[in-house]
Amino acid sequence: MEEYNDVAIVGVGQTEFGEHEEKTLVDLYNDAFRDALADAGVEEEDIEAIHYGNLGAAVTEGVSNLPAHIVDELGLDPMEAVRYEGACASSSVALVQAYKDVKAGYNDIVAVGGSEKLKSAGTEKGTEALATASREDRTFPEVFAQAAEHYSERYDIPMEELEEQMAHVSMKNHEYGAENPKAQFYGVMEDLDVEDVRDADTVADPLTLLDCCPMTDGGSAVILARGEVAEELTEDPVYITGTGLAAGGTMTEYGEDAIEALPRQAAAREAFEEAGIKAEDIDFAEVHDCFTIAEPIATEAIGFFDYGKGVEAAADGKTRIEGEIPVNPSGGLIGKGHPVGATGTGQVYSAFKTLRGEYDYLEDSDTAIVDTLGGDFGTVAEIILESDRDR
Amino acid sequence: MEEYNDVAIVGVGQTEFGEHEEKTLVDLYNDAFRDALADAGVEEEDIEAIHYGNLGAAVTEGVSNLPAHIVDELGLDPMEAVRYEGACASSSVALVQAYKDVKAGYNDIVAVGGSEKLKSAGTEKGTEALATASREDRTFPEVFAQAAEHYSERYDIPMEELEEQMAHVSMKNHEYGAENPKAQFYGVMEDLDVEDVRDADTVADPLTLLDCCPMTDGGSAVILARGEVAEELTEDPVYITGTGLAAGGTMTEYGEDAIEALPRQAAAREAFEEAGIKAEDIDFAEVHDCFTIAEPIATEAIGFFDYGKGVEAAADGKTRIEGEIPVNPSGGLIGKGHPVGATGTGQVYSAFKTLRGEYDYLEDSDTAIVDTLGGDFGTVAEIILESDRDR
Numbered sequence: 001m002e003e004y005n006d007v008a009i010v011g012v013g014q015t016e017f018g019e020h021e022e023k024t025l026v027d028l029y030n031d032a033f034r035d036a037l038a039d040a041g042v043e044e045e046d047i048e049a050i051h052y053g054n055l056g057a058a059v060t061e062g063v064s065n066l067p068a069h070i071v072d073e074l075g076l077d078p079m080e081a082v083r084y085e086g087a088c089a090s091s092s093v094a095l096v097q098a099y100k101d102v103k104a105g106y107n108d109i110v111a112v113g114g115s116e117k118l119k120s121a122g123t124e125k126g127t128e129a130l131a132t133a134s135r136e137d138r139t140f141p142e143v144f145a146q147a148a149e150h151y152s153e154r155y156d157i158p159m160e161e162l163e164e165q166m167a168h169v170s171m172k173n174h175e176y177g178a179e180n181p182k183a184q185f186y187g188v189m190e191d192l193d194v195e196d197v198r199d200a201d202t203v204a205d206p207l208t209l210l211d212c213c214p215m216t217d218g219g220s221a222v223i224l225a226r227g228e229v230a231e232e233l234t235e236d237p238v239y240i241t242g243t244g245l246a247a248g249g250t251m252t253e254y255g256e257d258a259i260e261a262l263p264r265q266a267a268a269r270e271a272f273e274e275a276g277i278k279a280e281d282i283d284f285a286e287v288h289d290c291f292t293i294a295e296p297i298a299t300e301a302i303g304f305f306d307y308g309k310g311v312e313a314a315a316d317g318k319t320r321i322e323g324e325i326p327v328n329p330s331g332g333l334i335g336k337g338h339p340v341g342a343t344g345t346g347q348v349y350s351a352f353k354t355l356r357g358e359y360d361y362l363e364d365s366d367t368a369i370v371d372t373l374g375g376d377f378g379t380v381a382e383i384i385l386e387s388d389r390d391r
Numbered sequence: 392m393e394e395y396n397d398v399a400i401v402g403v404g405q406t407e408f409g410e411h412e413e414k415t416l417v418d419l420y421n422d423a424f425r426d427a428l429a430d431a432g433v434e435e436e437d438i439e440a441i442h443y444g445n446l447g448a449a450v451t452e453g454v455s456n457l458p459a460h461i462v463d464e465l466g467l468d469p470m471e472a473v474r475y476e477g478a479c480a481s482s483s484v485a486l487v488q489a490y491k492d493v494k495a496g497y498n499d500i501v502a503v504g505g506s507e508k509l510k511s512a513g514t515e516k517g518t519e520a521l522a523t524a525s526r527e528d529r530t531f532p533e534v535f536a537q538a539a540e541h542y543s544e545r546y547d548i549p550m551e552e553l554e555e556q557m558a559h560v561s562m563k564n565h566e567y568g569a570e571n572p573k574a575q576f577y578g579v580m581e582d583l584d585v586e587d588v589r590d591a592d593t594v595a596d597p598l599t600l601l602d603c604c605p606m607t608d609g610g611s612a613v614i615l616a617r618g619e620v621a622e623e624l625t626e627d628p629v630y631i632t633g634t635g636l637a638a639g640g641t642m643t644e645y646g647e648d649a650i651e652a653l654p655r656q657a658a659a660r661e662a663f664e665e666a667g668i669k670a671e672d673i674d675f676a677e678v679h680d681c682f683t684i685a686e687p688i689a690t691e692a693i694g695f696f697d698y699g700k701g702v703e704a705a706a707d708g709k710t711r712i713e714g715e716i717p718v719n720p721s722g723g724l725i726g727k728g729h730p731v732g733a734t735g736t737g738q739v740y741s742a743f744k745t746l747r748g749e750y751d752y753l754e755d756s757d758t759a760i761v762d763t764l765g766g767d768f769g770t771v772a773e774i775i776l777e778s779d780r781d782r
Contacts (some may be wrong), residue, residue, distance in 0.1 A: 004495075050638075057523070058449045064523040065478035068654070068769025071639030072526075078639035078654035081770075082484055083476045087456035093473055097488060104395075104495035132448070132455040135463075247441075248462030248469035263459070263469035378459025379472075 006227025007102045008237035009385070011040025012349040013113075017218040017337035018184045021120040025054065025061055026069050028115035028219030028342070033074070036111065036221040041233060047223075048107040049080035051098040053090030053114035054341035056129025060121040086247070087133035087374030088290065090114055091220065092344030092381035096243045098224055099383075108229045113221030114341035119214070126215045130340070133375040135252040141204035141212060143251060143376045144291035148206055150256040151293060155308030163206050165315035167197035169292040170210045172320055173328050177335015179361075180350075184216055184337030197292075211292040213332075218339030220346040238355050242275030242384040244268060250378035261301035264371070264380040268302050271369070271382040279303030282384075283365035284326040284354065286347040288373035289333050295319075298371050299327055302382070321361050329354060329362055344372040344381065355387040397618025398493045399628030400776070402431025403740040404504075408609040408728035409575045412511040416445065416452055416732075417460050419506035419610030423733070424465070427502065427612040432624060438614075439498040440471035442489040444481030444505035445732035447520025451512035477638070478524035478765030479681065481505055482611065483735030483772035487634045489615055490774075499620045504612030505732035510605070517606045521731070524766045526643040532595035532603060534642060534767045535682035539597055541647040542684060546699030554597050556706035557683040558588035561601045563711055564680060564719050568726015570752075571741075575607055575728030588683075602683040604723075609730030611737040629746050633666030633775040635659060641769035652692035655762070655771040659693050662760070662773040670694030673775075674756035675717040675745065677738040679764035680724050686710075689762050690718055693773070712752050720745060720753055735763040735772065746778040 013035025015028055023031070029052060037044060050067060057063050067081030086093035091114030098112040118126035131139050148166070152159045171192045177183040178190035192210065200208040230237040244267030251258040272278060279302055287302070289295035296310025304325050305313045313319060319327035330336055330350035333343060351368040353359055370383040404426025406419055414422070420443060428435060441458060448454050458472030477484035482505030489503040509517035522530050539557070543550045562583045568574040569581035583601065591599035621628040635658030642649040663669060670693055678693070680686035687701025695716050696704045704710060710718035721727055721741035724734060742759040744750055761774040 055455055056449065058447065058520070062519075062523055063526075064446055064476060065526075065638075065766035065769055067477070068638040068641050068766055069526055072641055072644040072769070076639060078637040078657045078771075080636050081638035082488065082636070085455060085474045085476055086458070097473065100495065100497060101491060104491065104497075106491060106495075128453075129449070132453055135454075135456075135460055245471050245473070246469040247456075247459040247472035248467060250459050250463055253463040266469045375456035375459055378456055378463070380469075 004103045005105050006239060007099050008225055008227055008230035008239045009222055009352050010225045010230050010233045010237055011036045011223040012352045013039055014182050014220040014346055014349045015218050016182050017216050017339055019119045020217040025057055025066060025115045025117055026073050028217065029070055029113055029221065030073060032113055032219035032221040033111055036223050040223040042109060042223060044074060044076060046109050047111050049101065049110040051082055051084065051094040051110065051112040053084045053094040053344065054116060055085055055087055055090050055133060056116060056340065059129040059132065060117050060125050086379045088340045089344055089372040089374030089379050089381050090341045092372035092383065093245060095222065095345060095348065095383060096245045096381050099240050099243050102224050102226050105226065109223065109225045111221055111223055113219065113345045115219035116339040116341040117217045118339065119217045135250050135376055140290065141207055144293055145204035145207050147259050147297065148293045150259050154256055159206060162311060163198060164194055165311040166211060166292040167194040168315040169289065169295045170197045170334060173289060173332040173334035176329055177331025180331045180336055183331045183335055184214055185335050207291055213290050213334045213338040216337030216339040218337060218342045220342040220349050222345045222348050236356055236387065238352050238385050238387050240383060241386045242271040244270030244382040247379045251376040258377040259297055260307055261297055261377055261380065263378065264298065264301035267380045267382040271384050275384040281367055282325065282369050283367045284329055284362055285369045285371065286330060286351050287327055287371040289328055290338060294373065295327060295332065302369060302371060326362060347372060348383065351385050355385060395494045396496050397630060398490050399616055399618055399621035399630045400613055400743050401616045401621050401624045401628055402427045402614040403743045404430055405573055405611040405737055405740045406609050407573050408607050408730055410510045411608040416448055416457060416506045416508055417464050419608065420461055420504055420612065421464060423504055423610035423612040424502055427614050431614040433500060433614060435465060435467060437500050438502050440492065440501040442473055442475065442485040442501065442503040444475045444485040444735065445507060446476060446478055446481050446524060447507060447731065450520040450523065451508050451516050477770045479731045480735055480763040480765030480770050480772050481732045483763035483774065484636060486613065486736060486739065486774060487636045487772050490631050490634050493615050493617050496617065500614065500616045502612055502614055504610065504736045506610035507730040507732040508608045509730065510608045526641050526767055531681065532598055535684055536595035536598050538650050538688065539684040541650050545647055550597060553702060554589060555585055556702040557602060558585040559706040560680060560683040560686045561588045561725060564723040564725035567720055568722025571722045571727055574722045574726055575605055576726050598682055604681050604725045604729040607728030607730040609728060609733045611733040611740050613736045613739050627747055627778065629743050630777050631774060632777045633662040635661030635773040638770045642767040649768040650688055651698055652688055652768055652771065654769065655689065655692035658771045658773040662775050666775040668758065672758055673716065673760050674758045675720055675753055676760045676762065677721060677742050678718055678762040680719055681729060685764065686718060686723065693760060693762060717753060738763060739774065742776050746776060
């Protein structure tokens with residue numbers, strides 16, 4: 001039994017992240033899905049199951065049971081299709097489960113993805129949908145402002161210094177997002193400085209508007225294939241070599257300890273063990289930078305930096321493309337946008353294209369990690385991707 | 392590879408179905424979970440993953456990301472925990488995915504379940520949460536009133552005759568629910584007649600209040616174990632020998648054809664094929680009777696009766712405990728209640744206890760099917776259970 005199958009990504013798709021007033025959640029997923037099919041060179045009929053992630057459908061669009069609607073609108077016969085909700089990590093949770101099904105040999109080719117409409121839902125509905133994912137009755141800027149305060153106290157970094165260091169995360173991710181044609185902030189804000197970030201409107205002290213990712217509409221999709229099938233479909237599959245998923249350890253329950261991200265530690269440990277590699281083997285990372293403070297917290301729990309050293313490392317340029325460990329070369333959630341249900345497989349979209357050498361900024365990378373966080377530190381998925389795994 | 396593991400249920404838990412004003416969704420799941428652990432004789436720490444189903448949390452309680460909250464409140468370390476949403480089939484969808492993980496050997500012991508609060512959410516919020524699962528902007532009584540009209544037209548049965556035949560489903564399920572100590576209608580309405588059902592208030596013509604399941608709060612949980620582990624834990628495991636899951640084919644898209652339940656045909660075919668048995672091998676069924684008309688539609692698509700003959704069969708007593716194929720001996724959703732996210736694993740709770748001989752009304756049964764429907768015919772899960780499978 002314990003002989004499982006290899007699993008590879010053979011194609012990816014993504015809508016532009018931004019505002020899609022005229023599109024439904026189903027449209028956004030299906031647009032990304034068709035984009036991914038074309039990229040993979042497979043037909044709709046080849047897809048044996050659809051794994052779909054979304055957070056806020058019931059609030060923003062008044063709908064549930066979306067897999068049935070997705071299958072209907074694609075014109076397909078009834079098929080296996082499942083919705084997952086893990087707050088902002090919804091489509092990464094979907095990917096971990098889809099991966100396990102292919103690894104076990106239940107399916108040869110499946111689709112995974114997600115969609116969300118937050119921008120066009122309006123600020124009130126969008127905020128309401130997001131706030132459901134916080135255990136306490138507060139918004140996410142408030143959650144992460146609290147995280148920044150915990151970080152300052154725990155690691156004895158004066159808040160003014162921390163604010164300036166965090167600004168470098170915003171500057172980097174806006175710079176990279178400005179280069180990404182599918183990003184919400186494509187072509188804008190490519191050259192921010194610390195003053196720009198600090199002088200922007202305060203959202204939840206100490207976080208300004210430029211410390212926060214935007215509200216976004218969008219869809220993304222990924223086609224997974226069993227290793228042998230993938231090798232028939234493409235000359236350059238990207239293998240998923242390890243995944244980890246953990247829930248628990250929210251900020252409500254763990255307070256200050258939550259910023260050392262206990263589920264992330266568990267998920268990363270599991271993913272690295274399965275892949276048989278370590279943090280130092282990773283060439284670049286796409287991590288969950290919903291706020292500037294969130295990115296260094298992620299890089300610490302994954303193991304790139306010691307606890308309390310991640311923000312300083314970012315300010316020192318260590319997470320830039322030319323640095324020690326490039327983090328969010330796609331622009332991340334801050335530069336690219338954060339259409340919650342589409343975010344995880346959107347990160348995979350960027351990592352896959354980078355590993356395939358389709359982007360010129362990181363041509364020689366072959367190993368990446370995708371990290372997605374859901375809620376107030378409560379749900380984390382880690383996915384390790386490798387492009388030239390010897391097999 | 393293709394050698395998979397056996398999977399068995401080793402314990403089940405359920406809250407009373409009814410009103411739980413003072414309990415949260417997490418409380419209701421965790422109460423049922425602890426009940427299931429005690430039934431299985433295992434500890435919280437033995438559980439390797441939690442698969443949780445819920446429909447309406449964001450609407451009724453303003454929360455999402457519930458797996459993290461569940462793990463926190465159980466006091467467990469961060470662990471694999473996933474939420475599934477498949478409308479009224481949410482926890483059955485969770486069970487199908489959990490089953491696949493154990494079958495593949497990823498886990499030895501996992502928990503599956505769900506919870507929902509519709510009764511204590513109030514009629515407005517409860518109805519809003521449920522209505523999200525209908526593709527069109529209408530309530531579920533309206534969806535199933537339309538289904539009854541389609542049934543009458545398609546099979547040329549005068550509506551007055553159909554109404555009287557449907558009443559027998561209500562009478563039977565209320566009779567059995569009145570005997571079930573965990574049912575919402577325990578001890579009441581044990582002796583309805585056709586006039587009682589027809590003379591009740593009209594909810595959506597032709598459906599009266601007694602054609603409808605009630606609004607319900609509740610939680611349910613099931614412990615699954617890998618076959619070899621199950622055999623160490625208990626002398627009488629109940630094996631899951633086949634599952635099927637399909638989405639698509641909603642009434643919006645398929646109109647009248649939807650009442651022949653295309654996803655249900657696909658899901659049942661898959662489950663029967665995997666189990667290597669046929670509909671005639673089933674000793675009893677727990678099926679999705681959210682409305683009286685829904686039960687015969689289910690029994691037809693599963694294969695117990697020809698299309699257009701299910702309602703007549705019910706009126707003739709063929710689905711009573713002493714009939715050809717007992718359907719919903721637990722009282723079903725109509726007698727027991729329908730706490731949506733808890734319904735699927737609640738059906739499994741009843742089927743498991745019956746197969747173990749804990750209920751005296753069906754002592755010699757050893758093979759059952761559990762059928763759960765989500766949305767306007769769009770998502771269906773089928774689960775086959777066997778108590779004395781030769782192995």
